[in-house]
Amino acid sequence: MTEDELLYVLALQHIPKIGDITAKKLINYCGSAEAVLKEKKANLLKIDGIGTITLNDLHSKIHLEEAEKELLFIKENDIECLYFADNEYPEKLKHCIDGPVLMFQSGQVNLKQQRIISIVGARKITTYGIAFCEKLVEALKPFNPVIVSGFAYGTDITAQKAAIKNDLQTIGCLAHGLNQIYPSVHKKYVAQVEKNGGFLTDFWSTDTFDRNNFLKRNRIIAGLSEATIVIESAEKGGSLVTADIANSYNRDVFAVPGRTTDSQSIGCNNLIKHQKAHVLSNPLDVPYILNWKLEDSKQPVVQKQLFVELDTEEKLIYNYLKTNNKQLLDVIALECQLPIFKVASVLLNMELKGVIRPLPGKLFELV
CATH class of the missing domain: 1.10.150 (DNA polymerase; domain 1)
Incomplete structure (x- = not known):
């Protein structure tokens, strides 16, 4: 242009x-x-x-x-502009009727031929939510996805910090112009995000900071991605709006279930109850439902070697599968007395080493 x-x-x-x-x-x-x-x-x-x-x-x-x-x-300020009719404009957002005519971008954003997911949730995220979010991003690392969020308190910054830790590209969608950062306490993460991705917004530098901007911003979060993941949410909240927008765009939505007595799980439980989201009980649900294959990702697939070094937990799972043949992830976690999040991560590492392979129905077996 x-x-x-x-x-x-x-x-x-x-x-x-x-x-x-x-x-x-x-x-x-x-x-x-x-x-x-x-x-x-x-x-x-x-x-x-x-x-x-x-x-x-x-x-x-x-x-x-x-x-x-x-x-x-x-x-x-060396800002890049993305016009809806140009090739550089995000492909998935082109198919959203209310996608921005023009967006402003900073950093090193690359969304071409990428797997893109959005991770959203409560600003007052619990320790359980933080642990799940971190394990989720870590487990998805072999698939090399772009992690999109809103750079806000709680779930947003947890997801984006986890992306940086795992050397994944991350995009912060802002509810204001690129001349400011909200919350200001997150300014310390700006350089890291721009090195590993960047920021997108359709707001001008002169736009008044307004609460309604966050709801408008959410359509970009949902529109950029093939799936939106809600980690935690109260009965009402912006992340539920993002989930509704994603559903309206015919995108996949995942929600992490929680106890019925937990206030920060009500929103996710309701999404699942009303069939507006897939149940996300372990990280491997995401690539399974989205039909991601390791061989299609940019991560190298390591072939099985004659002498593969396994750590203690990998040996435990290896010996269990050797005795019991193919098994469900949940059963493996139960029988090996390991947390399900840990088992999901260990299984991915073993798959990369060429020791196990996933089967339809969330089963795993030795190669």
Whole structure:
């Protein structure tokens, strides 16, 4: 996109009555944002769904004036702009009717031909939620997914820190412009995130910080990903909104079940109860349901060797499977007296070593 084209897209984005759906409709009809802003209102009113209220402020000079200021900010801060009609625009988000016309990006984001999942949940995450989230990201490392979240308190930052720890790309979707970071306490993670991925937003540097921005931001989190994972949630919360949006986009949703007495599990339990989410009881549920294969990932698959070194837990599982043939993950965990999260991680390591292989129905057997 040229600088002039970007200027007119910014100007169109600045018009209060024209949202993303309407803007894309106008651009598709006229051919460009510049053509929209120079077109007569009478001609635009011929478009289905476009009324006089929508176009009331169309030709005001203020939009181009403000767009010039924002364009200067973009240039001075080396921000990359992603236009919905360009090849660089995230592929999955192109299929969302309310996807942003224009997004702003910082860091080293690469979403081409990538497995992308979003991890969201309670801001007041419990120790159980933290442990599950960390184990989940660690277990998914061999599949090399991009971890998307909202860079907020609790689940968001837990997921993104886990991604960095496991050398996975992570994307923070912000509810404000790239001129600020909220919460400010997370500024210490900005450099790490930009080194391992980056930030995306469709808000300007001049946009007022507003609570409703978070709900608008959630459509980007859900739209970027092939699946949204809810770690924990109270009965109401932003992560449930993200899950609903993901469902509306026909994307997979996972929810971690919890005890009925736990307030931070009510939202997840309700998603499962109303069949709005898959039950996520162990990390391997994600690649199993999404049909991810290790041989398709960017991680090298290690062939079985004559003498494979196994640690204590791997030897325990190896000996159990040697005696009992193929078994379910839950049964292996029970019989070997190991936590299910640990068993899922150990099984992945053993698969990479070429010692075991997964079978349909979440079964595992020795090679």
